[in-house]
Structure formats: structure tokens, C-alpha cells
Amino acid sequence: MRTCVESFEAYILRALGRDHGATLLPRGLDITFCDQAFLIASGLIWNVYLAGLAIAIGFGLAVAVAVGKFSDNPLISRPAAAFIFVFRGSPLFIQFFFFYSAFVLLPRQGIEIPLGFVTLTANTSALTTAQVGGLLVLVLNTTAYSAELFYGALRTIPRGDLEAADAYGMSGLTKFRRVIFPSMLRLAWPSYTNEAIFLTHSTTLVFLSAFPARQQSGEAFYYARYFVDQTFNPFVAYPLVAAYFVLLTLFIVGLFGLMNRHLNRHLPRERRRRIRFRPQYIR
Amino acid sequence: MFAFCTDPASLPQWQWFACYLTTATHFAFYRSFLMVMLLLAITAPVALAMGLVGALAVRSRIWPVSWLGKGYVNIVRGVPDIVFFMFVPIALGQGIEWVFHHIQCPDWDQPIRQGNDFIVCREAKVPPVGAPAWVRNVYAFAMAVVAFSLVFGAFAANTLHGAMQAVPRAQIETAEAYGMTRGQAFRRIIMPQMWVYALPGLSNIWQILIKATPLLFLLGLQDAVYWARELGGQKTSLYTYPHPDWRVWYFLVLLCFYLLLTWGSERVFGRINARLSRGQATAAGERMRRAAG
Numbered sequence: 001m002r003t004c005v006e007s008f009e010a011y012i013l014r015a016l017g018r019d020h021g022a023t024l025l026p027r028g029l030d031i032t033f034c035d036q037a038f039l040i041a042s043g044l045i046w047n048v049y050l051a052g053l054a055i056a057i058g059f060g061l062a063v064a065v066a067v068g069k070f071s072d073n074p075l076i077s078r079p080a081a082a083f084i085f086v087f088r089g090s091p092l093f094i095q096f097f098f099f100y101s102a103f104v105l106l107p108r109q110g111i112e113i114p115l116g117f118v119t120l121t122a123n124t125s126a127l128t129t130a131q132v133g134g135l136l137v138l139v140l141n142t143t144a145y146s147a148e149l150f151y152g153a154l155r156t157i158p159r160g161d162l163e164a165a166d167a168y169g170m171s172g173l174t175k176f177r178r179v180i181f182p183s184m185l186r187l188a189w190p191s192y193t194n195e196a197i198f199l200t201h202s203t204t205l206v207f208l209s210a211f212p213a214r215q216q217s218g219e220a221f222y223y224a225r226y227f228v229d230q231t232f233n234p235f236v237a238y239p240l241v242a243a244y245f246v247l248l249t250l251f252i253v254g255l256f257g258l259m260n261r262h263l264n265r266h267l268p269r270e271r272r273r274r275i276r277f278r279p280q281y282i283r
Numbered sequence: 284m285f286a287f288c289t290d291p292a293s294l295p296q297w298q299w300f301a302c303y304l305t306t307a308t309h310f311a312f313y314r315s316f317l318m319v320m321l322l323l324a325i326t327a328p329v330a331l332a333m334g335l336v337g338a339l340a341v342r343s344r345i346w347p348v349s350w351l352g353k354g355y356v357n358i359v360r361g362v363p364d365i366v367f368f369m370f371v372p373i374a375l376g377q378g379i380e381w382v383f384h385h386i387q388c389p390d391w392d393q394p395i396r397q398g399n400d401f402i403v404c405r406e407a408k409v410p411p412v413g414a415p416a417w418v419r420n421v422y423a424f425a426m427a428v429v430a431f432s433l434v435f436g437a438f439a440a441n442t443l444h445g446a447m448q449a450v451p452r453a454q455i456e457t458a459e460a461y462g463m464t465r466g467q468a469f470r471r472i473i474m475p476q477m478w479v480y481a482l483p484g485l486s487n488i489w490q491i492l493i494k495a496t497p498l499l500f501l502l503g504l505q506d507a508v509y510w511a512r513e514l515g516g517q518k519t520s521l522y523t524y525p526h527p528d529w530r531v532w533y534f535l536v537l538l539c540f541y542l543l544l545t546w547g548s549e550r551v552f553g554r555i556n557a558r559l560s561r562g563q564a565t566a567a568g569e570r571m572r573r574a575a576g
Contacts, residue, residue: 028399029399085546086542089545089546090542090545091493091495091496091497092494093498094508094534097508097511097512097530097534098531098535098537098538101531102531104528201363201364201365204363221365224366225369228369230399232399233396234370234374234377235374238369238370241363242363242366245362245363246362
């Protein structure tokens with residue numbers, strides 16, 4: 001049996017791969033409570049990585065898609081609406097499978113993209129890993145969901161704000177940067193917080209679907225499932241992973257709450273928008 | 284299926300596909316779509332009923348009941364649902380076996396948990412030892428239904444509770460003025476009117492429920508995802524119908540199936556919403572009244 005310190009050293013970074021800690025995962029009767037606690041905690045590295053990057057990249061894309069859907073030009077608004085419909089109307093779980101099986105079909109040596117003066121070689125083999133391919137699917141998914149939220153916010157921007165911007169002689173990009181974008185963000189922020197929470201929770205699906213966990217380095221729920229398979233006892237690993245996710249959720253709520261305060265700082269206290277925690281995890 | 288399917292290797296393109304798409308395994312694939320529909324058809328009413336019970340419990344004036352209701356709603360909603368889908372079937376299965384074990388083998392002297400094994404006596408096994416495959420499948424399916432109903436019941440309870448609160452206070456006061464009891468007012472005033480307030484939330488939950496059905500695969504059932512992986516994988520020339528890796532096409536079919544399902548139900552909910560808004564004291568009801576008058 002390992003002591004707690006030993007299993008901390010062996011497993012706290014194990015999710016990064018075989019070279020970081022013990023080569024093999026604990027098996028069968030050798031599993032201690034500390035093993036479960038630390039190995040599942042190390043899996044959180046990937047949850048944070050996937051969720052953090054997907055939200056950061058998806059945010060920019062979502063603003064673009066939302067503005068696109070709001071556009072008067074049907075050549076722009078139709079494709080944006082179709083993109084949102086496809087990714088919101090189908091299960092994320094199926095999207096993972098679909099994109100993974102599409103990525104494996106790409107040629108392994110990479111695709112050469114001629115740009116005239118240089119030839120870029122797109123690294124396609126990376127797309128079959130969860131860290132790149134899975135992240136890409138998550139980005140597309142969160143882009144669609146957040147774009148719908150931002151689109152709804154764009155529609156509810158007070159008319160007075162827009163008229164005031166016009167009265168100041170603002171137009172085009174200045175009006176967007178100074179008036180439309182901040183108002184949209186402020187209106188959408190409470191639901192965007194929930195979106196960030198759902199996305200963090202759906203990172204648990206990455207390794208459960210098609211993407212393989214190379215060298216047994218997976219995210220927290222992958223390890224929880226591993227332990228339940230090994231010990232046939234669901235009453236330790238699953239509550240542990242649930243507790244970690246509750247902590248992660250509280251962290252996100254805190255972080256986004258600070259931003260919410262910043263966005264609402266100019267408003268009288270009773271008109272400020274509150275963040276209500278309304279979790280609905282599946283997508 | 285067809286008479287010309289005896290030697291697929293020598294068939295022209297379209298006949299080959301006609302034969303390929305009508306093999307026995309493909310019919311299992313098509314049936315798995317029916318399983319998804321069946322799961323939806325069973326889970327939705329059960330979850331709605333659980334939601335109603337949960338919402339009533341939250342409203343209850345007896346504190347242990349309301350405490351229980353609030354606990355149920357908040358615990359299920361506060362924990363990632365995937366954890367619940369994986370946890371409930373195993374935990375419930377072990378729970379059932381544990382109870383049967385204590386009823387049927389009272390003089391068993393060994394502990395049930397021995398190291399990493401969960402050991403109950405032979406009579407307490409559920410489904411029974413040597414049960415046919417379909418019994419095992421039905422049992423696994425029933426477990427899935429329980430897990431789905433528990434999670435979605437909590438979602439529905441929250442929505443229904445909100446809807447009950449949203450019925451205008453004045454209407455309930457009027458009912459009280461007519462001398463109705465709390466129960467009567469609930470049955471005659473709140474119950475018929477709350478649905479219009481609950482519908483947006485319920486339609487949202489329904490969409491989420493649809494999108495959660497592929498998770499059946501994780502419970503080890505042979506659902507559409509399972510068959511798409513089986514059938515789509517590369518088949519060497521040892522098979523009757525050899526083909527390269529076609530998984531991407533099978534998953535495309537699944538994707539379209541779900542898109543169709545969510546799109547269709549969105550339209551149905553739109554219709555129901557219009558129907559329920561008739562004569563209601565809401566903006567939509569007001570607009571309908573103006574249009575009619």
C-alpha cells in the first residue's frame with residue numbers, strides 16, 4: 001500500500017502522460033482513497049485546458065457569428081443561422097463521434113495548402129487527439145450556443161442606446177465598439193456564465209466518446225470511470241468527481257461574477273443584472 | 284432480403300447497396316432508432332410525473348416533505364448529469380441486489396463487499412443467473428429509464444415549480460374569496476393555467492432530453508451509436524460486404540436524425556404554445572384576442 005504522500009507524487013500530474021509520475025495506473029485491490037482523489041484531481045488539468053481554451057476561442061467566434069446572424073444581408077445571416085442550428089440541434093456526443101471519424105480519414109502526412117509564395121502543411125494527425133480535435137469540436141459547439149445568446153442580446157439592446165450613438169455621430173465600427181458590443185455583453189453575460197458552466201461540464205464527454213486517451217492520460221471523469229471499473233464501487237469515485245466539478249463551477253461563477261460587476265458598474269444598483277445559476281448540463 | 288443478394292461481390296452498384304442496407308445487422312441499426320424513440324416516449328411522461336411530484340413536494344407546507352423536494356431538485360441539478368447517468372444504474376443495481384440478498388439469504392455469513400467484489404448469493408442476482416439476453420436488455424433499458432427520469436424529473440420539477448408561482452396571485456385570491464380550499468384552488472385554478480408558463484421551460488428540457496439519448500451508449504446498450512460504430516468500421520474482404528471506414532457517413536445519418544427530431548419538436552411545441560395561449564392573461568394570449576376580435 002502507498003502512503004498518501006507517495007500517491008500524491010505518483011499521480012497528481014499523471015494526466016499529462018506516462019513521464020509525469022507513475023507509469024501504470026493503480027489496479028484492483030491496490031487502489032487507495034488517496035489514489036482516487038489525486039488521480040481524478042490530475043485529470044482536471046485537461047478539463048480546465050479544454051474548457052478554458054474553448055471558451056476563449058469560442059467567445060471571439062461567437063461574437064462574429066451573432067453579428068452575422070443579425071445582419072440584414074441574407075448571404076451572411078443564413079449561413080450563420082444554419083451553423084447555429086446544426087450545432088445546437090444535434091447532441092455534442094454525436095458531434096464528437098462524427099468529427100473524430102472524419103478526422104481519421106484525413107491523410108496522415110498532412111494536407112499541403114499552397115498559398116502562392118509559401119506552402120503551409122496542416123498537421124492533420126494532431127486532429128485525431130482529444131487535445132486538438134476534441135478542442136476544435138468544443139470550440140464549434142460553444143460558438144454556436146454563445147452566438148445564439150449574443151444574438152438574443154443584440155435584439156434586446158435598448159433603442160435609446162442606439163439613437164444616442166447616432167446622435168453622437170458614431171457609425172460603423174466605432175458604434176459597435178463603444179455602444180453595441182458593451183451592451184450586448186452586459187445583457188448576455190448572465191446566460192453566458194451558464195454556458196461557460198455547461199461547457200466545462202461537457203468536457204467530460206471528450207474521452208467518453210471517440211477520442212482515445214493516449215498513455216491513459218484523460219480528464220477527471222475518465223479516471224472516475226476507470227476506478228469504478230476497477231473497484232466496482234461507484235460510491236467513492238463518482239461523488240469525488242462530482243465534488244471537484246462543484247468546486248470548478250463555483251470558481252467559474254466567481255470569476256464571471258467579477259466580470260459581471262465590471263460590466264454593470266455604470267448602472268444604479270437595482271437595475272444590475274444578477275447571475276442566476278441555472279445548470280442544464282447536457283447538450 | 285432480395286432474391287439477387289446471394290452473391291454480393293458480383294452485383295452492380297445499386298443492387299449491392301440495396302442488399303447491403305437490408306442486412307440483418309442493418310435492421311438492428313434501424314430498430315435502435317426506435318429504441319431512442321421508445322426511451323423518449325417512456326421517459327418524458329415519467330419525468331413529467333416526477334417533476335410534478337417534486338414541485339408539489341417543494342411547495343408543501345410540511346417541512347420534511349418540502350426539504351426532501353428541495354434536496355432532490357438541487358442535488359440532481361448541481362451535479363453533472365453524466366455522473367448521474369453512470370452512477371444511478373450501478374448504484375441502483377447494487378441496491379436491489381443488496382435488498383434481495385437480505386430477504387432471500389438471511390443466513391449468509393460472508394460480507395457483501397469483499398475487496399473489490401460485490402458478492403450476493405445466487406438467488407439474489409438481478410436479472411437472475413441464466414436469464415435470456417432479452418431480459419438482460421430490458422433490465423438495462425429500465426435502469427436507463429430510471430436514471431433519465433431522475434435527472435429530468437429534477438429539471439421538470441424546477442420548471443413546474445416556477446410555473447406554479449407564475450400564475451397570477453389575484454386569481455388564487457379570487458379562488459380563496461369563493462371559499463375554495465388550498466387543494467381546490469390548486470386543482471381548479473393553478474393546474475389548468477400553469478402549463479402555458481411551464482411550456483417554454485418544458486420544451487427546453489425536452490430538447491435537452493433528446494440530445495441526452497445518445498448517452499445510452501455509455502450504459503452498454505446497443506443503441507444507434509453502438510451500431511453506427513459497428514457497421515461503419517472498416518470491413519475486410521473476409522466479410523460479405525467489404526467496405527472502407529464509413530463511420531463518418533453513419534454518424535452523419537445520426538446527426539441528421541437528431542437535427543430532424545429537434546427541428547420537428549420545436550415546431551410541435553410552437554403549435555402547442557399557440558393552443559395553450561388562447562384566452563390566457565399573457566402577451567401572446569392578448570395578441571390572439573386582438574387578432575380574433
